[in-house]
Amino acid sequence: xxxxxxLVGVGGQGTILASKILTLGLQxxxxxxxxxxxxxxxxxxxxxxxxxxxxEDKVYSPVIELGQADVIVAFEKMEALRYLDYLKKGGKVFxxxxxxxxxxxxxxxxxxPKGIIEELRKVADTTVIEADLEAEKIxxxxxxxxxxxxxxxxxxxxxxIDWDTILSENVKPQFVELNKAAIRRxxxxxx
Amino acid sequence: MSKQQLxxxxxxxxxxxxxxxxxxxxxxxxxxxxxxLENIASYKEISAQxxxxxxxxxxxxxxxxxxxxxxxxxxxxxxxxxxxDPFFTIAYTGGxxxxxxxxxxxPGQHSSQNEQDNRNYARHAKVPMLEPxxxxxxxxxxxxxxxxxxxxETPVLIRVTTRVCHSKSLVSLEERQDxxxxxxxxxxAKYVCVPxxxxxxxxxxxxxxxxxxxxxxxxxxxxxxxxxSGIGVIASGMAINYAKEVFGKDADYLKLGFTFPLPxxxxxxxxxxxxxxxxxxxxxxxxxxxxxxAGGRDVCFGKYAPDGSRFLPAFGELTSDVxxxxxxxxxxxAASFDRSKVIGxxxxxxxxxxxxxxxxxxxxxxxxxVSGDIGCYxxxxxxxxxxxxxxxxxxxSVSGANGIQKALDxxxxxxxxxxxxxxxxxxxxxxxxxxxxxxYNKGNAITVILDNxxxxxxxxxxxxxxxxxxxxxxxxxxxxxxxxxxxxxKNIRIIDPNDLKLVRETLDWAISxxxxxxxITRYPCVLKKMSYYDKNEWPxxxxxxxxxxxxxxxxxxxxxxxxxxAISVKDKKAVIDGTMCVGCTVCKQxxxxxxxx
Numbered sequence: 001x002x003x004x005x006x007l008v009g010v011g012g013q014g015t016i017l018a019s020k021i022l023t024l025g026l027q028x029x030x031x032x033x034x035x036x037x038x039x040x041x042x043x044x045x046x047x048x049x050x051x052x053x054x055x056e057d058k059v060y061s062p063v064i065e066l067g068q069a070d071v072i073v074a075f076e077k078m079e080a081l082r083y084l085d086y087l088k089k090g091g092k093v094f095x096x097x098x099x100x101x102x103x104x105x106x107x108x109x110x111x112x113p114k115g116i117i118e119e120l121r122k123v124a125d126t127t128v129i130e131a132d133l134e135a136e137k138i139x140x141x142x143x144x145x146x147x148x149x150x151x152x153x154x155x156x157x158x159x160x161i162d163w164d165t166i167l168s169e170n171v172k173p174q175f176v177e178l179n180k181a182a183i184r185r186x187x188x189x190x191x
Numbered sequence: 192m193s194k195q196q197l198x199x200x201x202x203x204x205x206x207x208x209x210x211x212x213x214x215x216x217x218x219x220x221x222x223x224x225x226x227x228l229e230n231i232a233s234y235k236e237i238s239a240q241x242x243x244x245x246x247x248x249x250x251x252x253x254x255x256x257x258x259x260x261x262x263x264x265x266x267x268x269x270x271x272x273x274x275x276d277p278f279f280t281i282a283y284t285g286g287x288x289x290x291x292x293x294x295x296x297x298p299g300q301h302s303s304q305n306e307q308d309n310r311n312y313a314r315h316a317k318v319p320m321l322e323p324x325x326x327x328x329x330x331x332x333x334x335x336x337x338x339x340x341x342x343x344e345t346p347v348l349i350r351v352t353t354r355v356c357h358s359k360s361l362v363s364l365e366e367r368q369d370x371x372x373x374x375x376x377x378x379x380a381k382y383v384c385v386p387x388x389x390x391x392x393x394x395x396x397x398x399x400x401x402x403x404x405x406x407x408x409x410x411x412x413x414x415x416x417x418x419x420s421g422i423g424v425i426a427s428g429m430a431i432n433y434a435k436e437v438f439g440k441d442a443d444y445l446k447l448g449f450t451f452p453l454p455x456x457x458x459x460x461x462x463x464x465x466x467x468x469x470x471x472x473x474x475x476x477x478x479x480x481x482x483x484x485a486g487g488r489d490v491c492f493g494k495y496a497p498d499g500s501r502f503l504p505a506f507g508e509l510t511s512d513v514x515x516x517x518x519x520x521x522x523x524x525a526a527s528f529d530r531s532k533v534i535g536x537x538x539x540x541x542x543x544x545x546x547x548x549x550x551x552x553x554x555x556x557x558x559x560x561v562s563g564d565i566g567c568y569x570x571x572x573x574x575x576x577x578x579x580x581x582x583x584x585x586x587x588s589v590s591g592a593n594g595i596q597k598a599l600d601x602x603x604x605x606x607x608x609x610x611x612x613x614x615x616x617x618x619x620x621x622x623x624x625x626x627x628x629x630x631y632n633k634g635n636a637i638t639v640i641l642d643n644x645x646x647x648x649x650x651x652x653x654x655x656x657x658x659x660x661x662x663x664x665x666x667x668x669x670x671x672x673x674x675x676x677x678x679x680x681k682n683i684r685i686i687d688p689n690d691l692k693l694v695r696e697t698l699d700w701a702i703s704x705x706x707x708x709x710x711i712t713r714y715p716c717v718l719k720k721m722s723y724y725d726k727n728e729w730p731x732x733x734x735x736x737x738x739x740x741x742x743x744x745x746x747x748x749x750x751x752x753x754x755x756x757a758i759s760v761k762d763k764k765a766v767i768d769g770t771m772c773v774g775c776t777v778c779k780q781x782x783x784x785x786x787x788x
Contacts, residue, residue, distance in 0.1 A: 036354055
């Protein structure tokens with residue numbers, strides 16, 4: 001059975017590193033893995049998505065179908081809502097309680113919408129993660145992405161994979177311990 | 192077992208180039224193809240270069256092939272338009288050592304100005320074509336393409352799409368083949384394309400195509416998967432993966448990887464065995480036309496149904512959900528939530544972008560038409576600047592401005608002035624000849640070269656102006672002002688685009704002239720890793736931050752007109768996000784109350 005994970009966020013939030021670590025772990029666990037990213041103009045504050053699909057059998061398409069994501073992890077609050085049509089019935093949403101206003105909002109043409117979490121809850125099993133506060137507790141705001149990765153690992157029951165080794169192979173030595181702690185915290189928060 | 196690695200399609204093509212023993216590669220950056228050459232450049236065994244444009248990239252690769260090195264060129268779909276001239280004639284001559292060209296198409300236009308299907312180029316130029324569907328095939332087909340190129344004395348086209356380029360799957364790594372330089376032997380009858388020679392080669396091309404047609408019928412890339420079904424699916428590239436998700440084991444498949452020339456006999460026999468045949472392909476009905484030609488008109492469901500009505504969408508990506516919706520007639524029910532809570536997130540110029548100051552001033556002008564170009568600065572069209580009237584393709588800003596100005600001036604008493612705006616890399620790509628045209632044909636348009644010292648939009652590739660090659664070697668720093676002078680422009684000013692007063696005065700100056708002028712705005716991209724040239728010229732760049740003096744701020748929102756993502760207004764006071772601000776001071780210069788320091 002193919003599992004589908006959708007990571008969404010805003011350019012610069014570290015979704016690409018999180019999805020890279022995730023796919024490497026899934027590969028190590030001998031799953032067939034396909035991953036697809038759209039990041040064309042995202043360097044300029046656009047919306048970014050990573051589709052990750054894995055299975056014990058062959059995975060063909062790297063792109064998740066609408067209504068098929070087992071879990072959506074949103075690094076930014078409004079992005080969760082933007083891609084909610086991808087969530088399957090009974091799927092889970094982990095949403096970072098973190099706002100990045102886009103240009104229409106900073107320029108005063110629109111306001112950052114209120115009540116997003118309530119909207120998500122109407123449709124989906126939603127867990128709110130205060131990833132920025134949690135990251136500060138761990139000691140570096142930049143590990144927000146690894147906390148959110150931890151929530152995927154926890155909710156998809158992937159904790160048996162040796163994430164520590166993958167981190168040590170893909171993250172600068174001085175940040176390995178920090179990232180390990182962040183993933184552990186994310187796993188706890190997902191439960 | 193050999194070592195396996197998760198790779199994007201682009202990384203896998205680069206790996207294939209390496210393993211095939213390629214010695215020379217050239218490209219011009221363009222989404223979604225850019226990372227192919229970036230990855231090739233990391234192999235020290237290969238001489239890899241960013242060329243000024245795709246035509247040059249293909250020609251220099253062709254030259255290297257004549258010289259005896261296995262050679263490679265890659266580009267985005269519209270890049271092959273630029274390189275089409277050599278492409279069509281190289282098809283006649285072939286090279287000496289293998290020559291392979293990659294075109295990266297963009298169904299869905301994630302980052303492009305059009306959605307052209309470059310499979311048509313293979314048929315048009317009579318060049319054999321391969322279409323990989325995943326990273327493993329990207330690597331294997333690239334290696335195979337070089338064998339094919341040498342065996343049939345032809346360039347080979349590999350067509351990929353965004354999802355093939357930017358998706359990851361597992362690839363087995365192999366050793367690099369040793370491919371020594373093939374000795375060059377003079378052969379004017381082959382390489383000198385005068386009509387007498389080219390007519391002979393034209394006949395050779397047909398012979399080659401006949402041989403390739405036979406090859407296509409039996410090759411390992413065009414395969415049938417028989418699941419004992421009455422329904423058949425024919426697809427190529429990423430579309431075969433989308434189709435397999437939808438039809439699973441309930442259909443037979445004809446998977447096409449070698450797609451020019453198509454295996455018509457194989458298609459015909461596959462069609463005959465099935466009562467219904469779905470043709471799944473993104474962009475044009477390229478395979479569908481062949482299926483209909485091979486007797487499938489009455490059973491074929493592709494872009495059109497047998498009765499001629501629309502079946503699959505004409506454009507956009509044909510992801511599994513799109514196919515499923517059309518084939519089953521059932522859409523996934525949309526989740527019910529308040530969609531007004533989702534506000535758009537359009538791309539914007541970065542905080543500190545040196546284009547901001549220029550477009551802020553340009554957008555205030557009512558007496559000008561702005562002809563734009565391809566790059567980050569295309570965002571000058573958007574709110575709050577609204578400072579662009581048109582854009583088309585690389586270099587067209589300058590030539591387009593020339594034409595618009597000429598037409599406007601046909602009306603007596605015209606006072607409207609036309610400004611062509613393009614970046615440094617785009618100027619090198621195809622702006623230079625357009626500027627030459629202005630000078631030679633007595634045009635009067637204004638040209639602005641936004642020189643941010645790098646190729647920005649595609650993620651910071653070196654270009655002739657930066658002083659470094661694709662492989663990080665030092666090279667001549669090409670002087671834009673020197674080129675502009677040499678082309679015959681007499682009125683040139685180089686300015687700091689963050690100085691709004693200076694931008695204003697310089698625009699006034701250019702507009703007042705009765706002859707063509709060039710303004711060069713010179714300041715490094717905020718995201719650029721500064722070279723020592725940059726550090727020397729701009730020692731203080733991006734080292735400061737602006738702050739709002741809340742006592743002085745009256746909440747007038749004038750600063751929001753800068754369009755800077757770092758600035759917003761909360762509780763009637765401007766707020767600058769200290770993590771984003773780099774102190775360009777554009778907002779400070781706009782503020783009427785001197786409330787920003």
